[in-house]
Amino acid sequence: xxxxxxxxxxxxxxxxxxxxxxxxxxxxxxxxxxxxxxxxxxxxxxxxxxxxxxxxxxxxxxxxxxxxxxxxxxxxxxxxxxxxxxxxxxxxxxxxxxxxxxxxxxxxxxxxxxxxxxxxxxxxxxxxxxxxxxxxxxxxxxxxxxxxxxxxxxxxxxxxxxxxxxxxxxxxxxxxxxxxxxxxxxxxxxxxxxxxxxxxxxxxxxxxxxxxxxxxxxxxxxxxxxxxxxxxxxxxxxxxxxxxxxxxxxxxxxxxxxxxxxxxxxxxxxxxxxxxxxxxxxxxxxxxxxxxxxxxxxxxxxxxxxxxxxxxxxxxxxxxxxxxxxxxxxxxxxxxxxxxxxxxxxxxxxxxxxxxxxxxxxxxxxxxxxxxxxxxxxxxxxxxxxxxx
Amino acid sequence: xxxxxxxxxxxxxxxxxxxxxxxxxxxxxxxxxxxxxxxxxxxxxxxxxxxxxxxxxxxxxxxxxxxxxxxxxxxxxxxxxxxxxxxxxxxxxxxxxxxxxxxxxxxxxxxxxxxxxxxxxxxxxxxxxxxxxxxxxxxxxxxxxxxxxxxxxxxxxxxxxxxxxxxxxxxxxxxxxxxxxxxxxxxxxxxxxxxxxxxxxxxxxxxxxxxxxxxxxxxxxxxxxxxxxxxxxxxxxxxxxxxxxxxxxxxxxxxxxxxxxxxxxxxxxxxxxxxxxxxxxxxxxxxxxxxxxxxxxxxxxxxxxxxxxxxxxxxxxxxxxxxxxxxxxxxxxxxxxxxxxxxxxxxxxxxxxxxx
Numbered sequence: 001x002x003x004x005x006x007x008x009x010x011x012x013x014x015x016x017x018x019x020x021x022x023x024x025x026x027x028x029x030x031x032x033x034x035x036x037x038x039x040x041x042x043x044x045x046x047x048x049x050x051x052x053x054x055x056x057x058x059x060x061x062x063x064x065x066x067x068x069x070x071x072x073x074x075x076x077x078x079x080x081x082x083x084x085x086x087x088x089x090x091x092x093x094x095x096x097x098x099x100x101x102x103x104x105x106x107x108x109x110x111x112x113x114x115x116x117x118x119x120x121x122x123x124x125x126x127x128x129x130x131x132x133x134x135x136x137x138x139x140x141x142x143x144x145x146x147x148x149x150x151x152x153x154x155x156x157x158x159x160x161x162x163x164x165x166x167x168x169x170x171x172x173x174x175x176x177x178x179x180x181x182x183x184x185x186x187x188x189x190x191x192x193x194x195x196x197x198x199x200x201x202x203x204x205x206x207x208x209x210x211x212x213x214x215x216x217x218x219x220x221x222x223x224x225x226x227x228x229x230x231x232x233x234x235x236x237x238x239x240x241x242x243x244x245x246x247x248x249x250x251x252x253x254x255x256x257x258x259x260x261x262x263x264x265x266x267x268x269x270x271x272x273x274x275x276x277x278x279x280x281x282x283x284x285x286x287x288x289x290x291x292x293x294x295x296x297x298x299x300x301x302x303x304x305x306x307x308x309x310x311x312x313x314x315x316x317x318x319x320x321x322x323x324x325x326x327x328x329x330x331x332x333x334x335x336x337x338x339x340x341x342x343x344x345x346x347x348x349x350x351x352x353x354x355x356x357x358x359x360x361x362x363x364x365x366x367x368x369x370x371x372x373x374x375x376x377x378x379x380x381x382x383x384x385x386x387x388x389x
Numbered sequence: 390x391x392x393x394x395x396x397x398x399x400x401x402x403x404x405x406x407x408x409x410x411x412x413x414x415x416x417x418x419x420x421x422x423x424x425x426x427x428x429x430x431x432x433x434x435x436x437x438x439x440x441x442x443x444x445x446x447x448x449x450x451x452x453x454x455x456x457x458x459x460x461x462x463x464x465x466x467x468x469x470x471x472x473x474x475x476x477x478x479x480x481x482x483x484x485x486x487x488x489x490x491x492x493x494x495x496x497x498x499x500x501x502x503x504x505x506x507x508x509x510x511x512x513x514x515x516x517x518x519x520x521x522x523x524x525x526x527x528x529x530x531x532x533x534x535x536x537x538x539x540x541x542x543x544x545x546x547x548x549x550x551x552x553x554x555x556x557x558x559x560x561x562x563x564x565x566x567x568x569x570x571x572x573x574x575x576x577x578x579x580x581x582x583x584x585x586x587x588x589x590x591x592x593x594x595x596x597x598x599x600x601x602x603x604x605x606x607x608x609x610x611x612x613x614x615x616x617x618x619x620x621x622x623x624x625x626x627x628x629x630x631x632x633x634x635x636x637x638x639x640x641x642x643x644x645x646x647x648x649x650x651x652x653x654x655x656x657x658x659x660x661x662x663x664x665x666x667x668x669x670x671x672x673x674x675x676x677x678x679x680x681x682x683x684x685x686x687x688x689x690x691x692x693x694x695x696x697x698x699x700x701x702x703x704x705x706x707x708x709x710x711x712x713x714x715x716x717x718x719x720x721x722x723x724x725x726x727x728x729x730x731x732x733x734x735x736x737x738x739x740x741x742x743x744x745x
Contacts, residue, residue, distance in 0.1 A: 125719045
């Protein structure tokens with residue numbers, strides 16, 4: 001026995017077995033306690049409740065949802081809402097971040113000052129505080145019934161922001177968006193794939209124009225097919241009684257989430273972009289100038305692409321992190337994945353199952369997001385011993 | 390004739406900074422106009438037209454064009470101390486100051502050794518806890534459900550880091566272990582927790598844990614949330630420490646091995662001190678994020694500073710003053726977070742100098 005303990009291999013094996021063993025025992029113990037606790041409270045376990053009707057509604061949904069729909073569907077609604085909020089906020093945060101990052105390295109002291117102030121203010125305040133603040137501001141805008149003399153295509157009211165929209169079904173809008181993503185992917189492929197590296201530039205340009213034109217045609221056709229019959233094409237909001245009718249209403253909850261996440265995320269992404277732009281060696285820009293490229297051309301064709309390559313891994317982490325922060329929706333009452341789960345727990349009492357769904361959902365979303373972005377990163381990163389600076 | 394170097398005059402420097410070319414000058418002017426406009430509005434709203442004292446609060450309201458700081462004057466005790474008993478609020482204040490002093494002292498390089506910093510923080514935290522909780526030294530006991538405001542925020546932050554830091558070291562060492570099963574299992578746990586939102590972890594510990602734990606282990610909800618938060622913090626911090634360890638040249642550990650040092654001596658005297666030094670800037674960044682994200686406990690139903698801010702304007706008397714209250718709460722957060730992040734930047738510069 002003692003001799004066995006003196007053998008390093010044996011000790012190592014023992015350590016591994018005991019570590020994994022303790023974890024497994026803990027999990028089994030949790031499961032048994034959970035079962036006895038649930039039995040003591042007379043609760044049933046299992047995923048059967050997913051087929052039950054919820055009996056409660058949601059205030060915002062991208063697909064049709066009524067109180068007689070099932071828990072499975074309400075969870076799906078929540079996931080879609082989270083993805084919707086996440087994609088809008090991430091895109092806006094990227095736009096803000098790139099603008100701020102460029103301002104901070106532009107060499108113009110005034111722009112640098114503004115960029116720095118922006119980053120220091122919004123990065124140093126909790127996201128939740130910003131969401132609360134924006135929500136309070138948006139809900140305290142004038143009420144629709146006090147806005148009789150307001151005019152304009154867009155109305156900012158305490159009940160939400162009303163703007164003109166197209167009278168088309170949501171599904172066709174979704175298809176148009178999907179087509180946009182597809183067109184963008186094809187365009188990116190055309191530009192960066194090795195297969196097209198030897199193609200003439202003029203031909204490449206024609207091809208990418210054709211891609212965008214196709215998208216445009218497809219979009220128009222889709223929207224035309226998706227028209228809601230017997231309505232005008234554009235629906236303009238107008239005041240009737242106590243509230244606005246028609247048009248698109250963006251609720252204060254969604255708006256507060258979008259504004260706060262994109263401003264907060266923009267500050268972080270701005271810092272990442274700045275670091276990336278600074279990491280590109282000076283010689284690169286100087287070589288660009290020496291070749292006769294203008295300042296803007298040097299920036300667009302040399303500095304920015306190199307910076308994007310450099311920051312891509314950091315940016316991926318940031319996106320995953322920002323997507324997780326969409327869970328603050330519950331603080332202002334936006335029906336996101338987390339809020340749907342939390343409400344379902346209150347209503348159905350199936351705590352363990354719902355938490356498992358929540359965690360599983362986030363793991364799948366985050367891992368697939370990271371996987372896709374990592375693929376992009378692998379495609380664009382410098383290979384072999386190409387020059388870096 | 391030698392030319393003497395004359396330092397550029399202020400005007401020259403301003404011109405070089407702000408008007409190097411015509412285009413740049415125009416951009417500067419546009420941005421300057423924007424800044425001036427924003428500043429003027431801010432000063433107008435925040436100072437010139439503002440009401441400062443609760444005595445003349447009839448000046449503010451829905452029609453007023455200035456800020457109503459009167460709400461802070463009237464409700465600052467609620468915002469800072471939450472539901473803590475009125476006569477005992479001095480204790481809460483001193484407790485906060487004790488932690489702030491502890492934080493300040495840990496910036497002094499003399500304390501930068503494992504033993505000293507641990508002693509310092511344990512002492513500071515003990516003082517904080519005794520003052521807040523009472524029940525000793527003739528202080529009346531105040532239970533956790535009455536804690537609130539700034540002191541609750543600081544309590545959650547301090548206990549999370551105190552609990553999370555040793556846990557992070559353990560996690561990092563386990564993940565770096567030479568035994569594949571231990572390293573892989575730990576890697577899986579860390580990666581899983583890192584890809585979950587903090588809110589769902591807190592929620593799980595607050596709501597779900599009572600189901601899977603036997604009765605004697607459940608404890609107060611506040612402590613469960615803190616344990617969950619520490620776990621989350623530890624997973625992030627473990628990756629930072631691991632990064633610091635990986636940045637060490639392999640020769641360091643090999644030299645220690647060659648000197649005949651055992652595992653614990655190698656880790657304790659050679660690897661960890663240097664790893665922490667390497668990982669100091671991202672660690673401070675993580676502390677900043679941790680401090681900001683304590684605000685999420687509002688959603689679980691704790692009365693920390695953001696929630697007490699909500700309560701401060703959440704009555705009929707002050708319901709218009711939301712922006713002012715959030716500005717005040719934001720300012721408090723800003724002081725802590727900004728100080729910490731500036732300190733981090735300072736350390737980064739210092740280390741960059743040392744490396745040169």
